[in-house]
Amino acid sequence: MQEISCKLLVIGGGPGGYVCAIRAGQLNIDTVLVEQNSLGGTCLNVGCIPSKALIHAADEFHRAVTHAATGGSMGITAGAPTLDFGETQAWKDGVVRRLTGGVGGLVKGAGVKVIEGTARFRDGKTVQVSGVTGEQLVRAEAVVIATGSEPVELPDLPFGGPVLSSTEALALPSVPERLVVVGAGYIGLEIGTAYAKLGSAVTVVEAEDRILPAYDADLGQPVAARLKALGVETLLRAKARRMRDGALLVETADGEERRLPADKVLVAVGRRPRTGGWGLEELALELEGPALRIDEQCRTAMRGVYAIGDVTGEPMLAHRAMAQGEMVAEVIAGARRAWDRRCIPAICFTDPEIVTAGLSAEAARAGGIEARTGTFPFRANGRALTTGRDDGWVRIVARADNDLVIGVQAVGEGVAELAAEFALALEMGATLEDLAGTIHPHPSRSEAVQEAALQTLGRGLHL
Ligand code: FAD
Ligand code: NAD
Secondary structure, eight states: OEEEEEEEEEEOOSHHHHHHHHHHHHTTOOEEEEESSOTTHHHHHHSHHHHHHHHHHHHHHHHHHHHHHHSOTTSOOOOOOOOOHHHHHHHHHHHHHHHHHHHHHHHHHTTOEEEESEEEEEETTEEEEEETTEEEEEEEEEEEEOOOEEEOOBTTBOSBTTEEOHHHHTTOSSOOSEEEEEOOSHHHHHHHHHHHHHTOEEEEEOSSSSSSTTSOHHHHHHHHHHHHHTTOEEEOSOEEEEEETTEEEEEOTTSOEEEEEOSEEEEOSOEEEOOSSSOGGGSOOOEETTEEOOOTTOBOSSTTEEEOGGGGOSSOOHHHHHHHHHHHHHHHTTOOOOOOOSOOOEEEOSSSEEEEEEOOHHHHHHTTOOEEEEEEEGGGOHHHHHHTOOOOEEEEEEETTTOBEEEEEEEETTGGGGHHHHHHHHHTTOBHHHHHHSOOOSSSTTHHHHHHHHHHTTOOSOO
């Protein structure tokens, strides 16, 4: 068996692993990156990027359909649009290829050696890689585990046939006539809404008493209203049971059994850290629930073994994985770095979009912080009115004692692009006066942020 040695071995080429490898290469650390599938991981290949491409294509199609159907509320009329879904998929795959190819170039440019294969620990410093070109043994001074996560399967509704995980749902050759989505979280609602806009009859089955139960209830309201307008049926407090004769059997909130005929069933009930398949049992690592336990430098319980990204648990977001990857490379290079981020913003690409950064008012109260809040609705924002979508709002949460901004939430079309302003405000320790005193260009949705700050200070101008 061929043997190689390096200073750093990174297992997994997703956003966590490839960013870690690039930064390590820049720091002149002799680095090897092992990936068993395609560079870019879940995010670029079967997650963030293909889902956002599908969502965008669905928006474009739906807009054209709406113009054709209404005779043009803005004076625009369009002929009945047609959809070649094969072309849509080919376009989406092209976007993915461009990005994954780009990652390959960046990693190579940083001097990182990439091995295609599956890594398995023999001990904390030795990893066996099984690849197309045979077996290799890699000895490393430090190892970063960045193996990501995988979809959770329901025991009575295993993936296969009509029952899909997000991976298959993003790669369908045609738009299903009847799609049932189990789980009204990030994935279920993002992909479910896209297919509803592409023409599927969509039913969403959610175990909790509202959609997006991880978010504040009022953030989900504009999304629930839009789902209704799109004709999506939502069954709450409902339990998906199993498939029978081309239908999903569901136990509804009142205990009745309902049969939901379905061409496809997307099961999106969460993801779990990928802790299997790479030899966890050979190591003395500690777990925290289903995830690898790490400290503020992403160190595991074993010296020289680090873990980053989804394998370390919630929040399972690409930008968190990347930030951890960059930090760990520097820690391994000897820099004094530790996780000191004030917030990890989250965006849900529903219709309308949702953004959260920092604390909600409820979370602040639960943490014993006296907070005050101000909300500004997009119906009072000029830019929102000019786009024909004025649903949603921006809310700021600030400490009552010193006006420090501790949280921002928003729901509305296009608010994803406001997320970085929220994060920057929190990282820089902005106060309400800082946000209120920053000139926000007119007309833009960002003015709602300034107005929400003014509103919190009790001197709103446009409401
Ligand atoms: P991953 O991206 O999962 O990468 C892990 C890599 O490790 C994989 O490529 C895998 O093949 C490889 N690997 C595993 N085991 C081995 C082994 N033994 N040997 C070699 N290689 C191995 N996040 C966002 O922030 N924004 C979004 O909009 C968003 N949308 C999403 C949409 C969907 C449908 C899904 C499923 C996820 C989405 N996410 C989103 C989550 C995001 O994809 C993950 O948080 C992110 O990919 C985590 O990065 P990672 O590097 O930890 O792991
Ligand atoms: P999720 O945790 O967001 O939502 C799962 C939903 O399924 C919850 O509402 C839950 O109550 C429900 N549920 C659980 N068991 C159920 C059952 N038996 N029957 C009916 N409903 C049930 O999980 P997800 O949507 O699968 O996404 C997984 C992860 O992927 C997310 O937590 C996130 O980290 C990541 N992701 C992020 C983005 C983004 O950043 N925009 C997009 C997609 C995925």
